[in-house]
Amino acid sequence: MTVWDRPEPPARPVPLDRERIVATAVALADEGGLEAVSLRKVAARLNAGPMRLYGYIATKEELFDLMVDEVQAEILPEERADDWREALSGLAHRTRRTALRHEWLADLLGGRPALGPNGLAVSESTLAALDGVADVDTAMRAVETVSAYFIGAIRREIANLRAERATGLTEQDWQRARGPYLTGMLATGRYPALAKAVHEGTHVDADTSFATGLDWVLDAVAVRFTRRPV
Missing domain, CATH: 1.10.10.60 (Homeodomain-like)
Structure with missing residues (x-):
């Protein structure tokens, strides 16, 4: 029981x-x-x-x-999504916003399925949006794949927020403090790919990083949905 x-x-x-x-x-x-x-x-x-x-x-x-x-209950959509991509994107963004309001949620995401009435309603609304788009097994794998992305991204973001509070250092402060060490290590020439990423890569905020990664995952799911079985 x-x-x-x-x-x-x-x-x-x-x-x-x-x-x-x-x-x-x-x-x-x-x-x-x-x-x-x-x-x-x-x-x-x-x-x-x-x-x-x-x-x-x-x-x-x-x-x-x-x-x-x-x-x-905060993750439940207010109305049914128009298509599967909107449904999965909405699920990811609502989960992130909820976890940022209740940071402890990140520690409990990704375990066994949520079987309470609200958890079941979230699952129902998500799967209903995929009904008819793909067979049941493909739809389930799509939800699992997108969920794996946003749960990992949420946990990483909240871990960074907790580190900032624990140390009193923002990400920029931390980077400046470790800058001389990292610069020296990169100057050895042993990490050329990392050096290129550090010197040439564009810094983006957490919102942009999350949304971009989510779009890439959804693009991959779209390819799978349109691929015909051999």
């Missing part, structure tokens, strides 16, 4: 329900990351005894599942 199947106990003496518990857990995670979330800490924020929460949620893993499903 999943946490969504299990009925909630009576709300006494302090009024409780899973909705309040999950909202509190999300707030704690937004403030301090997943390490700030435990059933004991959630109970303390709600002025309830920790054992009360076990009637609603059996484990911290269940709580994380509920938290992910809560923010999956």
Whole structure:
């Protein structure tokens, strides 16, 4: 039985329900990351005894599942996409925006499928947009491929944001601080391809980098969709 199947106990003496518990857990995670979330800490924020929460949620893993499903509501499209490319692009951009609002989400993306009602709705809306475009197996591989791209890109971006906060150095500050070392290493001539990338490459912001990579992946998916079976 999943946490969504299990009925909630009576709300006494302090009024409780899973909705309040999950909202509190999300707030704690937004403030301090997943390490700030435990059933004991959630109970303390709600002025309830920790054992009360076990009637609603059996484990911290269940709580994380509920938290992910809560923010999956922010990833749901407001209306059905006109075509598969718009659907997959929208999924990627909405997931990124949601993860930037709730950075802890990046730590939970890419695991087992989200089985809560919002997670299922996200999957349904995505696959519905691919219905008739390709066979089921090809459509599933397309979603997996695009998801692998944006999950990896999101995790990298958030890792950089966390590093900036931990060190107090922006990416530009970090580059300037390591500049003399890198310049010296590149001057040895042992890394010509890297030297060319550093000296001639164009720096782009995170938005542009994400959108460009996503477009390239979607272009590859489009080729696969139009390729006829031998």
